[in-house]
Structures are given as structure tokens and as C-alpha cells.
């Protein structure tokens with residue numbers, strides 16, 4: 456069934472069969488079409504859109520309305536894909552009721568299949584309530600970008616024995632709370648390996664080494680569609696920004712040289728009509 460949408464059970468089966476899960480972000484219609492055509496397993500409408508396409512310097516300003524706007528466009532491009540959408544900063548931390556309402560908005564208005572929340576024991580009640588309401592939840596531990604100001608920067612997490620233990624414990628709490636999968640971001644590969652081995656749900660890594668049950672990257676990072684400096688965990692598989700600059704530069708040069716548009720880009724009228732118009736409106740003509 457190539458065109459049928461996978462379910463959370465398929466992802467658990469992939470882990471059991473040692474098949475790596477491929478997840479990538481998309482924020483709009485053309486990107487969703489491209490990543491669906493490439494055959495990825497999960498599309499993430501990440502709050503990283505705030506940085507990758509809205510120009511903010513963190514994910515903190517991203518709102519529920521931003522997420523729904525991009526989730527809807529992404530769904531239109533990938534009608535048969537499993538789409539996970541991030542709950543943005545402060546859309547779930549306030550209370551269980553707030554988390555439930557906003558998760559439901561992403562599913563009802565944004566047409567996504569599951570939601571993702573950053574956090575561990577602090578949001579276990581929210582995770583449990585959302586799952587109980589029938590909405591699949593993906594967890595997200597290790598580096599939690601929505602807490603960048605508390606962390607003091609985007610830094611590798613779990614470097615001490617105590618911190619690593621705490622992350623492993625949080626992974627177990629999230630599995631217990633009902634998550635169907637877990638993102639582990641920016642932790643040492645051995646720590647991520649332990650988490651993946653300890654859990655029965657799939658662990659999807661970003662900057663967490665090769666022994667996770669799957670990997671996720673931001674589309675704009677892996678395609679070279681960004682300026683600034685990239686995290687160490689990104690591998691670049693394309694140079695789309697360079698291609699965009701080259702293409703627009705070539706267009707600008709041809710417009711200035713009047714070589715664009717050429718005959719094949721223009722519309723015709725009959726010679727008859729043309730000649731009548733020319734005669735009537737010739738610059739030195741009579742009035």
C-alpha cells in the first residue's frame with residue numbers, strides 16, 4: 456500500500472525490525488511535496504520554522520497561529536504523509552487544559568496526525584492528557600530549544616553522569632506517559648544509544664549519534680537553504696540557497712540586457728489586428 460498513510464504502530468514495528476525512521480521538516484506546500492516525493496517516513500512541521508523561514512533568532516516568538524498556518528500548507532502538499540506538528544513555546548506549559556486545547560487545534564485546524572512537545576517530567580501530565588484524548592504525542596528531550604534562555608545557549612545536554620541519568624529517566628517517564636516516539640536532541644551518542652535500548656518506542660535523534668531508531672534534520676539545513684553557522688550535527692546534501700542566488704542573478708541580467716522575455720514567452724495576435732493597431736497608433740501618425 457504505497458499511498459496509504461503510516462500509523463504510530465508502523466513506527467513501532469520499524470524499531471522492532473531495525474529499520475531506521477526518516478524524519479525531516481517541511482513548513483509549506485512545495486517543501487511537503489518534495490519530501491513526500493523523496494519518501495520520508497515522517498514530516499515535522501517544526502517550530503524551527505520561526506528561525507528557518509520567519510527570520511527570528513530563536514523559536515520563542517512562534518505562535519499557535521503560525522504553526523497552524525504552516526501545518527495547513529504542509530498538509531496540502533503531502534495529503535498521504537504522517538505529519539507531526541510542534542506545539543510552540545507557552546502553548547502547553549501553562550496547564551493540562553491549555554495543552555489539550557492547543558493539541559486539538561493542531562489536529563483539527565492544522566490537519567496533523569500527531570503533536571510534539573519539549574520537556575520531560577514537567578510536562579508528563581500534559582502528554583498523558585493529550586494521549587488520553589486520542590492524539591498521538593511525540594516527546595522531545597535533550598536540548599530543548601524553547602528553553603534556550605534558561606540553558607544559556609544551544610548546548611550539548613547530558614554531559615555529566617547526573618545529567619545523562621536524568622535524561623534517561625525523563626525518556627522513561629515520557630514513554631510511560633504515552634508518547635509513541637521521542638526526539639532526542641544534542642546528546643552524546645552513547646547516552647542516546649542507552650535511551651533507544653531502554654525504550655520500546657522509537658527514539659529519533661538529531662545530534663544524538665547513529666544508534667537511534669531514526670534521524671531528523673531541518674530541511675533548510677540539509678539542503679543548504681540558510682546563511683549563518685550550522686550546528687555540528689548537520690550534514691549538507693545540497694546548495695539550494697546558492698542555486699536561488701544564481702537563478703535570480705541570471706534573470707536580473709537578462710531583464711537588464713532585454714534578452715528576457717524572448718519570443719517563446721510572449722503571446723500572439725493576428726497579423727491583421729497587429730497591422731491595424733500599428734497603423735492607428737504609429738508615432739508619427741495622424742489623429
Ligand SMILES: Nc1nc(=O)c2c([nH]1)NC[C@@H]1CN(c3ccc(C(=O)N[C@@H](CCC(=O)O)C(=O)O)cc3)CN21
Nearest residue numbers: 503506507514600609610611641673676685686687688
Ligand atoms: N535551522 C534550524 N536547525 C535546527 O536544527 C534547529 C533550529 N533551526 N531551530 C531550533 C533548534 C535550534 N537548534 C540548534 C541550534 C544550534 C545548535 C548548536 O550550535 N550547537 C552547538 C553545540 C555546542 C556544544 O555544546 O558543544 C554546536 O556546535 O553544534 C544546536 C541546535 C536545533 N534546532
Ligand SMILES: CC(C)C(=O)C(=O)O
Nearest residue numbers: 480501502503638671
Ligand atoms: C529540530 C526538530 C527536532 C524540531 O523540533 C524542529 O524542527 O522544530
Ligand SMILES: [Mg+2]
Nearest residue numbers: 501502503541
Ligand atoms: Mg521544534
